[in-house]
Amino acid sequence: MVKHETVKGNGKNNVISEEEAAQYDRQIRLWGLEAQKRLRGSRVLLVGLRGLGAEVAKNLILAGVKGLTLLDHEQVTEESRRAQFLIPVDADGQNQAQASLERAQFLNPMVEVKADTDQVETKSDDFFLQFDAVCLTGCSRDLMVRVDQLCASKNIKVFCGDIFGYHGYMFSDLGQEHHYVEEKAKVVKPSEQANDGPEVKKPKIDLNETTMVKKTASFCSLKEALEIDWTSDDSKARLKRTPPEYFLLQVLLKFRTDKGRNPDPCSFAEDSLLLLQIRDDVLEAMGVNPELLPDSFVSYCFSEMAPVCAVVGGVLGQEIVKALSQRDAPHRNFFFFDGLKGSGVVDYFGAK
Incomplete structure (x- = not known):
């Protein structure tokens, strides 16, 4: 007979059975039962089932969230099928979310996985408010700014991410007060009876014992992060430390707004010229020298690269798990990945 334990997780009733405890044994040992309970009580909305979305879905399902809704209105194409592993080879023409459902559910039958074939822009505000994270x-x-502002008012965690060729990014907004715990090595204070001396009085760290430290982090909104005044003295001072991928993101989001799509390899020559023009217009409007983003960027921002999807999807999935379980320090609040360099950068663009 399976015994059940009813607990409170993320404001909702959560139940973990002995079967689930066995399934998530390794994770419970890693980040603790309370963190797993909070994760098990969380429902997540994932929009977009291309390469990056598939990686995020896999990581969340294996981690053991309560429910995951896959939302995508687009049809499977040869390009999208090659970019992700949840879609069967014979699914061309089917809806991407629906085609991904069976394999996604097979990863972990304990997670409630659903497919939604609607267009995300048609969803009402109430639709987003039923989730713990989006x-x-x-x-x-x-759309990202709209959803971020909506969810922030209801303390719903918001994540954004994309892959552009060799480049990828993620953004997180966990609200003004995100509470979490970190495991720290225990500091042993010197005994008052010990002999005097600087070496004796110096606190020691016991690596065999740890303690849980409660912390709070504050996040800025996506709108604030994207609308930095780069003409201010403070912003000018940090310009040299800002990764060029931040400005690349601005250019690519503007391209998507203007064209309603990402740069297409089938129209590489035309789209490359347009990207350069958008680069000049966007960066000049921001008060930034367009040369901060060299012309060569146009050669590396087409299509989704599967290895880049895996890296960014791993980071994005991990950040969602950390936020929902309230375990470990989150990224504040951008993560940029450059596949050409094989390196990632974390940066924060909110008010200090």
């Missing part, structure tokens, strides 16, 4: 991939800037 992850937006392949969406327009206006």
Whole structure:
């Protein structure tokens, strides 16, 4: 007979059975039962089932969220099928979310996985408010800003991400007060009876014992992060430390707004010229020298690269898990990945 334990997780009733405890044994040992309970009580909306979305879906399902809704209105194409592993080879022409459902559910039958074939722009505000976290991939800037502002008012965590060729990014907004715990090595204070001396009085760290430290982090909105005044003295001072991928993101979001799509390899020559023009217009409007983004960027931002999807999807999935389980320090609040360099950068663009 399977015994059940009813707990409170993310404001909702959560139940973990002995079967689930066995399934998630490794994770419970890693980040603790309470963190797994919070994760098990969370429902997540994932928008976009291309390469990045598939990676995020896999990571969330294996981690053991309560429910995951896959939302995508687009049809499977040869390009999208090659970019992700949840879609069967014979699914061309089918809806991407529906075609991904069977394999996604097979990853972990304990997670409630659903497919929604509606267009995300048609969804009402109430639709987003039923989730504990919303992850937006392949969406327009206006939609991401709208959803972020809506969810922030209801303390719903928001994540955004995209892959552009060799480049990828993620953004997180966990609200003004995101509470979490970190495991720290225990500091052993010197005994008062110990002999005097600087070496004796110096606190020691016991690596065999740890303690949980409660912390709070504050996040800025996506709108604030994208609308930095780069003409201010403070912003000018940090310009040299800002990764060029931040400005690349601005250019690509503007391209998507203008064209309603991403740069297409089938129209490489035309889209490359347009990207260069958008680069000049966007960066000059921001008060930034367009040379901060060299012309060569146009050669590396077409299509989805599967290895880049895996890296960024791993980071994005991990950040969602950390936020929902309230375990470990989250990224604040951008993560940029450059596949050409094989490196990622975390940066924060909110008010200090």
